[in-house]
Amino acid sequence: MSSPGRRVRLVDMDLSAVITRGFAVPDRELRQLVAARGACSASDLGPDAWYPAGGPADADQRQAAAALAVCGGCPVRQECLELSLRDWTVGQHGVWGGTIPAERARLRLGRVAQLARALARSREAGRTAADPSGT
Numbered sequence: 001m002s003s004p005g006r007r008v009r010l011v012d013m014d015l016s017a018v019i020t021r022g023f024a025v026p027d028r029e030l031r032q033l034v035a036a037r038g039a040c041s042a043s044d045l046g047p048d049a050w051y052p053a054g055g056p057a058d059a060d061q062r063q064a065a066a067a068l069a070v071c072g073g074c075p076v077r078q079e080c081l082e083l084s085l086r087d088w089t090v091g092q093h094g095v096w097g098g099t100i101p102a103e104r105a106r107l108r109l110g111r112v113a114q115l116a117r118a119l120a121r122s123r124e125a126g127r128t129a130a131d132p133s134g135t
Contacts, residue, residue, distance in 0.1 A: 030083045039074035040067070051094040057102040064095050071098035085111065 025033070035041060040050065049067045052060035061068070071077055081097025084090065085108055092101055099107070 025079075027083070027086055030079055030086070034076050034080045034083055037076045038080060039070050043067075043070045045070065052100060054101065057100060060100040060102065064100055067095040068098055068100075071095065074098070081107075 045066055049064065052063040054060070055063075071080070074080065077097050079097075081099060081104070084096030084099075084104055088108065091104060091108075094101070096104065
């Protein structure tokens with residue numbers, strides 16, 4: 001909980017529990033599905049191919065080209081991407097769901113912003129319900 005004068009940055013918080021609410025597939029099952037059916041599991045690529053150096057996005061794209069190509073034909077690409085966004089401790093690194101870290105960071109920021117708007121609407125609705133006169 002933050003103090004009244006301090007603004008909490010949602011981006012820095014671990015939001016995995018909040019972000020995943022309402023999803024049909026629990027995280028554990030999603031991990032198992034991706035591990036069992038992911039094209040990366042059968043790939044001959046070494047670990048370095050899956051983890052670009054963390055430079056500019058275009059450099060990461062070039063460095064991870066072989067891994068991204070494997071993801072292109074993966075039957076669980078969307079599930080893999082979802083998993084990486086849910087588990088940001090892991091998902092902020094490497095290639096997941098055919099994306100590099102910079103791409104997922106933008107996607108996650110969008111989710112965080114959406115969550116912040118939903119929380120603000122919920123708080124406002126609670127205040128309105130508690131004091132219908134608006135005073």
